Amino acid sequence: MSRPAPGLERRARHGLARLEPGERRWSDGSRSGIVKTAVALVLATALPLHLAAQPADVKLTTLRSAAGPLPFSNPALGVKGTIRPLPGDRFEVAVFTLDEPIVAEVRQFVLVSTAGVSYEPVAVGAGPDLIFPLECVPLGLQVGQILPSDAILAVKRVSATSVTIDAGAGVTVAFVYELPEGAALRTFRLPGGRELGVVP
Numbered sequence: 196m197s198r199p200a201p202g203l204e205r206r207a208r209h210g211l212a213r214l215e216p217g218e219r220r221w222s223d224g225s226r227s228g229i230v231k232t233a234v235a236l237v238l239a240t241a242l243p244l245h246l247a248a249q250p251a252d253v254k255l256t257t258l259r260s261a262a263g264p265l266p267f268s269n270p271a272l273g274v275k276g277t278i279r280p281l282p283g284d285r286f287e288v289a290v291f292t293l294d295e296p297i298v299a300e301v302r303q304f305v306l307v308s309t310a311g312v313s314y315e316p317v318a319v320g321a322g323p324d325l326i327f328p329l330e331c332v333p334l335g336l337q338v339g340q341i342l343p344s345d346a347i348l349a350v351k352r353v354s355a356t357s358v359t360i361d362a363g364a365g366v367t368v369a370f371v372y373e374l375p376e377g378a379a380l381r382t383f384r385l386p387g388g389r390e391l392g393v394v395p
């Protein structure tokens with residue numbers, strides 16, 4: 196098996212997905228091809244980041260654990276593969292419904308354990324079968340997913356550590372978190388500081 200390129204394996208608990216060596220496939224093997232495809236989805240205006248702290252009218256609809264790898268695919272970015280939890284870890288896949296439009300930092304959707312440890316998402320998407328790792332989002336580009344309802348979830352990497360989402364009312368958003376297998380869940384902390392129980 197070929198060695199993964201530098202930087203492909205990160206500690207997912209700290210907000211970066213671990214991509215399984217040999218399972219990440221870049222379209223045509225060309226970074227430039229990815230950028231050209233993604234550029235077609237870039238919106239001309241910047242995200243209104245002043246809304247990032249707005250209260251979120253969010254409902255948790257699904258929460259499930261996954262001990263094994265999760266597949267991902269994003270044709271716009273030309274990426275396909277799986278993300279796999281580190282040994283001794285598990286994934287929690289949380290699906291939320293937004294009753295109101297929201298623009299926020301992805302890392303403001305925090306999962307908190309009973310021990311008080313906070314975990315940020317490692318992947319996001321318009322549904323549990325539409326996720327993609329955050330580190331696959333190119334810097335400065337905004338990538339959108341169109342739902343059957345014609346609502347749009349847009350994801351943009353603003354910096355090396357900042358990724359934002361821009362979602363309309365009625366949009367379903369799935370976040371993937373990585374945490375130790377034995378960690379018990381306490382609550383979700385949402386943009387604006389509101390807390391949400393872990394029982395759908």
